[in-house]
Amino acid sequence: MRLEVVTIGDELLLGHTIDTNAAHLARELAGIGVSIVRRATVGDAAGDIAAGVRDALDRADGVITTGGLGPTSDDLTKESIAALFGRRMVLDERILADLERRWADRFGGPLPASNRQQAMIPEGATILVNRHGSAPGIWLENERGRWVAMLPGVPREMRGMLADELLPRLAARVGADPTVVRSAVLRTTSMAESALADRLGPLARGIGSLSLAYLPGQEGVDLRLTSRDARAHEADAALAAGLAALRERVGSSVYAEGAADLAAIVLDGCRARGLTIAVAESCTGGLLGARLTAIPGSSDVVLGGVIAYGNRVKVELLGVSPDDISAHGAVSEPVARQLAAGARARLSADVGIGITGVAGPGGGTAEKPVGTVWIAVDVRGEAVVHDGRYIGDREEIRFRATQRALDLLRRRLID
Amino acid sequence: MRLEVVTIGDELLLGHTIDTNAAHLARELAGIGVSIVRRATVGDAAGDIAAGVRDALDRADGVITTGGLGPTSDDLTKESIAALFGRRMVLDERILADLERRWADRFGGPLPASNRQQAMIPEGATILVNRHGSAPGIWLENERGRWVAMLPGVPREMRGMLADELLPRLAARVGADPTVVRSAVLRTTSMAESALADRLGPLARGIGSLSLAYLPGQEGVDLRLTSRDARAHEADAALAAGLAALRERVGSSVYAEGAADLAAIVLDGCRARGLTIAVAESCTGGLLGARLTAIPGSSDVVLGGVIAYGNRVKVELLGVSPDDISAHGAVSEPVARQLAAGARARLSADVGIGITGVAGPGGGTAEKPVGTVWIAVDVRGEAVVHDGRYIGDREEIRFRATQRALDLLRRRLID
Numbered sequence: 001m002r003l004e005v006v007t008i009g010d011e012l013l014l015g016h017t018i019d020t021n022a023a024h025l026a027r028e029l030a031g032i033g034v035s036i037v038r039r040a041t042v043g044d045a046a047g048d049i050a051a052g053v054r055d056a057l058d059r060a061d062g063v064i065t066t067g068g069l070g071p072t073s074d075d076l077t078k079e080s081i082a083a084l085f086g087r088r089m090v091l092d093e094r095i096l097a098d099l100e101r102r103w104a105d106r107f108g109g110p111l112p113a114s115n116r117q118q119a120m121i122p123e124g125a126t127i128l129v130n131r132h133g134s135a136p137g138i139w140l141e142n143e144r145g146r147w148v149a150m151l152p153g154v155p156r157e158m159r160g161m162l163a164d165e166l167l168p169r170l171a172a173r174v175g176a177d178p179t180v181v182r183s184a185v186l187r188t189t190s191m192a193e194s195a196l197a198d199r200l201g202p203l204a205r206g207i208g209s210l211s212l213a214y215l216p217g218q219e220g221v222d223l224r225l226t227s228r229d230a231r232a233h234e235a236d237a238a239l240a241a242g243l244a245a246l247r248e249r250v251g252s253s254v255y256a257e258g259a260a261d262l263a264a265i266v267l268d269g270c271r272a273r274g275l276t277i278a279v280a281e282s283c284t285g286g287l288l289g290a291r292l293t294a295i296p297g298s299s300d301v302v303l304g305g306v307i308a309y310g311n312r313v314k315v316e317l318l319g320v321s322p323d324d325i326s327a328h329g330a331v332s333e334p335v336a337r338q339l340a341a342g343a344r345a346r347l348s349a350d351v352g353i354g355i356t357g358v359a360g361p362g363g364g365t366a367e368k369p370v371g372t373v374w375i376a377v378d379v380r381g382e383a384v385v386h387d388g389r390y391i392g393d394r395e396e397i398r399f400r401a402t403q404r405a406l407d408l409l410r411r412r413l414i415d
Numbered sequence: 416m417r418l419e420v421v422t423i424g425d426e427l428l429l430g431h432t433i434d435t436n437a438a439h440l441a442r443e444l445a446g447i448g449v450s451i452v453r454r455a456t457v458g459d460a461a462g463d464i465a466a467g468v469r470d471a472l473d474r475a476d477g478v479i480t481t482g483g484l485g486p487t488s489d490d491l492t493k494e495s496i497a498a499l500f501g502r503r504m505v506l507d508e509r510i511l512a513d514l515e516r517r518w519a520d521r522f523g524g525p526l527p528a529s530n531r532q533q534a535m536i537p538e539g540a541t542i543l544v545n546r547h548g549s550a551p552g553i554w555l556e557n558e559r560g561r562w563v564a565m566l567p568g569v570p571r572e573m574r575g576m577l578a579d580e581l582l583p584r585l586a587a588r589v590g591a592d593p594t595v596v597r598s599a600v601l602r603t604t605s606m607a608e609s610a611l612a613d614r615l616g617p618l619a620r621g622i623g624s625l626s627l628a629y630l631p632g633q634e635g636v637d638l639r640l641t642s643r644d645a646r647a648h649e650a651d652a653a654l655a656a657g658l659a660a661l662r663e664r665v666g667s668s669v670y671a672e673g674a675a676d677l678a679a680i681v682l683d684g685c686r687a688r689g690l691t692i693a694v695a696e697s698c699t700g701g702l703l704g705a706r707l708t709a710i711p712g713s714s715d716v717v718l719g720g721v722i723a724y725g726n727r728v729k730v731e732l733l734g735v736s737p738d739d740i741s742a743h744g745a746v747s748e749p750v751a752r753q754l755a756a757g758a759r760a761r762l763s764a765d766v767g768i769g770i771t772g773v774a775g776p777g778g779g780t781a782e783k784p785v786g787t788v789w790i791a792v793d794v795r796g797e798a799v800v801h802d803g804r805y806i807g808d809r810e811e812i813r814f815r816a817t818q819r820a821l822d823l824l825r826r827r828l829i830d
Contacts, residue, residue, distance in 0.1 A: 011630035013451055015441030016600070016637060018433060022456070026430030036428055038467065039456040041437070044628065052453065055470070072612045072629050114612050154631070156807050185431070197487050197529050213459065214487050215426040216569070222431060279701075279722065285708025286694075286701030289722040293700025296776055296809055304724035306732075307694065307704040313719040313762055317732070347728055361711055392571050394711055 001174050003029065004056035005039045006049075008067035008077055009153055013043045021066045021151075021158050027259070028162055030183065032171045044068060049080035057146055064166070067153030069135040071115045077150055078138055082122035085140055085148075095119040095127065095136050102134055132160035139169070182227045182235045186246055188253040189220030189262065189407050196221055199249055210242045218392075218399050219262065223250070255410055262406045263291045263298075269413040270301045270351065275379070277409075278349035279305030280318055280339035282330065282356040283373060288402040303347045308339060318342030329368070331356050333385050336374035344378055352378040353405050359394045373401040377408045384408060416589050418444065419471035420454040421464075423482035423492055424568055428458045436481045436566075436573050442674070443577055445598065447586045459483060464495035472561055479581070482568030484550040486530045492565055493553055497537035500555055500563075510534040510542065510551055517549055547575035554584070597642045597650045599672060601661055604635030604822050606668040611636055614664055625657045633807075633814050634677065638665070670825055677821045678706045678713075684828040685716045685766065690794070692824075693764035694720030695733055695754035697745065697771040698788060703817040718762045723754060733757030744783070746771050748800050751789035759793055767793040768820050774809045788816040792823045799823060 005025055011017040019041065026036050037060065042052035049068065056063045068077030082089055096119035103111045118135050121127065128137030133154060141147040149166055151158045188196065193216045200212070200223075215222040225242045229235035247254055256265050270277060279288050286307045292298055306317050311330055314320040320338040328334055339354025357373025364370035371390045376383050386408055390400040420440055426432040434456065441451050452475065457467035464483065471478045483492030497504055511534035518526045533550050536542065543552030548569060556562040564581055566573045603611065608631045615627070615638075630637040640657045644650035662669055671680050685692060694703050701722045707713055721732050726745055729735040735753040743749055754769025772788025779785035786805045791798050801823055805815040 010628045010639070011632075011637075012438075013441060013454060014445060014639070015438035016630045016639065017632055018435055018438050020433055023427075023430035023433050026428060028430075030429060037458070038463070039428060041454040043452070048453070070629075071609055074628050112609065112613055115609065156811065194486055194527065194530065198527055213425045213489050214485075215431045217426075217432055222426075224425070224429070224431065281701070281704075283708075284705070285713075285717070286696070286704025286720070286722065287708075289696075289701025289724075290699070290705045290813075293698075293702075293722075293724060294810060294813070298700075299724060302700070302724050304722040304728040304732075305701070306721055307701065307708075307719040309704075309708060309714060309717050309719040310762075317719075317721075317761065346732065347725075395709060396571065398705075398709070 001034055001062065001170075002060045003034055003036050004060040004063050005036050006052045006056055006063055006065045007039070007041045007153075008044065008049055008052075008065055009041075010043045010074065012041050012067070021153065021155055024155070024159060025064060025066070025162065028167060029170070032167060032174060034170060034174055044074040044076060046076045046080040046083070049077055050084045053081055053148060054084055057148065061145075062147045062149065062170075064149045064151060066151045066158055069118070069137070069150060069152045071112075071118055071135075078120065078122060081138075081140060081148055081150065082125075085122065085142055087122040087124060087140070089120045090123050092119050092121050092127070095121070099134055128161055128165040130157055130161055131164060133157035137161045137165065182232075182239045184225055184239055184243055184257060185215070185259070186223045186225070186243065186250070186254050187220060187256040187258075187260065187262075188223065188250055189255055189403060191221065191250070191253040193221045196223070196250065200246070210238055212242075212246075218396060219403055220253075220255075252411065252414065255407065261291075261295065262403060262410065264295045266406050266410050266413070267292065267295055267298055267301050269410060273413065275301070275350040276303050277301055277351045277353065278303050278343040278347035280308050280314075280343035280352065280354045281305065282308050282314065282339065283359040284355050284357075284398050284402055285309055287398055288353065288355060288405055291402055291406070303349050305343055305347065314339065314342075318346060331358055331368050331372060331374060333374055333376075333387070336376035336385055337378070337383050340376035340378035340383055341381075344381075350380055351409065352376075353409065354378070355401055355405055357397070357401055359397045359401075361394060371397050373397070373404075375401065375405045375408060377405065377412060379409075379412055384412065416449055416477065416585075417475045418449055418451050419475040419478050420451050421467045421471055421478055421480045422454070422456045422568075423459065423464055423467075423480055424456075425458045425489065427456050427482070436568065436570055439570070439574060440479060440481070440577065443582060444585070447582060447589060449585060449589055459489040459491060461491045461495040461498070464492055465499045468496055468563060469499055472563065476560075477562045477564065477585075479564045479566060481566045481573055484533070484552070484565060484567045486527075486533055486550075493535065493537060496553075496555060496563055496565065500537065500557055502537040502539060502555070504535045505538050507534050507536045507542070510536070514549055543576050543580040545572055545576055546579060548572035552576045552580065597647075597654045599640055599654060599658055600630070600674070601638045601640070601658065601665070601669050602635060602671040602673075602675070602677075603638065603665055603668040604670055604677065604818060606636065606665070608636050611638070611665065615661070625653055627657075627661075633811060634818055635668075635670075667826065667829065670822065676706075676710065677818060677825065679710045681821050681825050681828070682707065682710055682713055682716050684825060688828065690716070690765040691718050692716055692766045692768065693718050693758040693762035695723050695729075695758035695767065695769045696720065697723050697729065697754065698774040699770050699772075699813050699817055700724055702813055703768065703770060703820055706817055706821070718764050720758055720762065729754065729757075733761060746773055746783050746787060746789060748789055748791075748802070751791035751800055752793070752798050755791035755793035755798055756796075759796075765795055766824065767791075768824065769793070770816055770820055772812070772816055774812045774816075776809060786812050788812070788819075790816065790820045790823060792820065792827060794824075794827055799827065
């Protein structure tokens with residue numbers, strides 16, 4: 001099955017909103033063995049929507065759209081695609097009744113006129129039920145069996161509808177597809193892409209039927225290995241052998257297989273060893289705490305911490321020596337150590353993580369340029385301290401520092 | 416000038432990486448009056464790259480690509496587009512010398528073979544200098560004046576090359592374009608899209624030559640107004656009048672014009688009034704601190720705070736009453752108040768912000784379902800407390816809670 005995706009919205013095309021739906025769609029479809037061969041983004045104009053969907057449908061068996069199903073005047077997806085299919089718009093009484101009931105439950109009044117148009121659907125369309133919002137999705141198929149599935153643009157609604165309605169429908173369709181595709185991702189960190197490429201060398205051009213892709217990002221470099229075979233057990237066996245070969249060459253820089261976040265890996269490691277964590281963050285200002293607590297169920301490991309942005313907070317809340325700040329500067333090895341130790345002591349935690357650095361864009365010096373970050377990881381009184389230089393803007397430097405801090409703790413746990 | 420963008424990479428198509436380059440490109444091009452009419456994403460296969468660029472070039476005057484210029488085996492952009500233009504690849508001695516020098520400076524050895532291919536360019540191409548990385552960009556133009564600009568996929572390198580090399584070149588080309596396009600964005604928060612649409616009513620279909628778009632996101636709903644006219648002063652005047660009309664109808668829910676982050680607005684407001692901030696975060700776990708300190712120069716306002724994830728941290732570091740936690744629960748009005756007051760007192764700050772809630776997915780009850788968040792904003796001992804229910808997953812609930820906390824403080828500052 002050849003599938004294309006068209007994401008719709010001026011806000012996407014004009015760069016006001018980052019398109020996260022397309023990535024989510026791709027990952028979920030990969031899970032049922034369906035690949036997206038091309039993705040397009042068009043604005044809210046009816047002509048652009050119709051042209052984008054028409055071009056995609058010329059090449060593909062099916063097209064998934066996101067966006068343009070809402071109640072406002074710039075939501076034109078259904079009308080544009082109905083016109084492309086030569087269908088008129090008709091009122092669906094069940095959708096209207098459902099919209100009216102939802103509105104009354106939530107706001108207690110009659111449905112505004114702008115929301116009524118959400119009950120209009122192309123003639124002959126199938127409804128994709130929206131359990132997470134008001135705009136229903138639409139499945140429209142032509143006489144040649146080519147189809148368009150229209151999903152909402154709000155990520156939560158799109159994700160719910162995809163899982164509830166569209167994936168089961170597509171999984172049933174692809175059941176007959178004879179080529180088995182298996183792929184897996186190894187996540188690596190603290191190692192540059194070119195260093196990985198040189199180490200992997202001959203593997204980079206593929207191992208037998210396998211193909212290898214480098215996926216660099218702020219978290220590190222992910223390695224995706226894909227295996228294709230007519231027989232499922234052959235595809236699985238080749239993938240397993242390829243993964244083992246990659247792991248052997250890359251070693252401890254591999255921190256996970258799959259989509260796992262490094263914070264989740266570290267939390268699992270601490271949980272298994274009965275360790276609790278406290279953080280003391282200067283230049284990252286809470287970002288490490290935010291990443292750790294973004295993981296559901298983190299509260300049995302993460303006690304909390306101190307955002308020690310100003311120097312007085314470092315001294316008064318965490319017991320950092322003002323003399324060391326004067327002598328070595330706030331961005332220094334002794335201050336990182338004392339931040340980590342102070343967090344451990346004040347929160348009675350097993351692990352303390354201290355981060356202090358120059359995130360920029362100002363504040364750099366010849367000795368400590370922007371990107372310099374000291375990190376200390378103190379496990380029950382034994383600290384390792386790391387002096388890093390991170391590239392990128394303020395956001396990247398801060399994120400990379402939290403990633404390195406997590407990786408330092410991960411490596412302590414597997415020692 | 417009709418422009419299209421093709422972003423290249425399996426990691427984008429397969430959903431492994433969120434495409435942030437496309438949005439950045441769109442915003443920067445809008446700044447010189449150039450709109451992108453369609454965007455496509457293709458994988459790393461040579462045939463897919465060539466087909467995507469060919470289709471875009473059939474419709475557009477120029478195409479910008481990102482990605483596929485790196486040193487690894489899946490970087491095929493230059494070769495694919497050279498083939499499309501019927502050009503052979505030639506070694507550029509200056510690029511090679513530059514690559515060798517950079518490598519020696521940074522790693523102190525000879526250039527690896529995998530990096531040498533970065534010095535190959537299509538015959539007749541113009542180099543776009545990369546001051547932020549090793550892969551040079553390429554400008555390739557055909558005999559009909561249609562062109563492709565190839566930029567790297569690494570966001571930092573792409574952004575630098577766009578600003579240094581491509582924008583000046585395009586600005587010179589569009590100087591002759593007779594239609595003036597002016598647009599501006601008003602950012603709103605704490606107000607639903609349908610409520611805005613009903614309030615704006617007739618404005619939604621456009622005011623004279625103006626067009627209005629709703630751009631909903633986690634931060635709130637942005638309103639983008641676009642004005643087109645042959646004469647620049649007419650376009651400016653219509654836009655100014657439209658913005659004034661929008662501001663009057665929407666009122667205090669407008670927090671900014673342009674791309675400003677609410678955290679930056681709040682920091683500016685506090686700075687102007689000489690107020691310092693301390694945070695006490697439970698369910699957001701440091702995210703509010705991270706957002707505030709993401710803004711360069713935040714250190715004169717933000718002192719820091721306490722990530723009070725566990726209840727013992729709330730009691731011991733911030734003086735929250737254990738009796739109130741027992742009687743009302745950690746997610747309650749008195750605990751939010753005491754978190755805010757405790758942060759103020761412990762860090763000697765003017766403003767304390769306390770957040771405590773149920774971010775989910777677990778932990779919800781009938782009385783306090785997932786999404787319930789109490790926020791207290793204490794300015795010099797006078798607190799306002801807000802009881803919110805936020806929709807979405809854990810990440811959305813946490814982000815929306817920080818946005819509401821910032822908005823509560825913003826409204827205090829303009830009272």
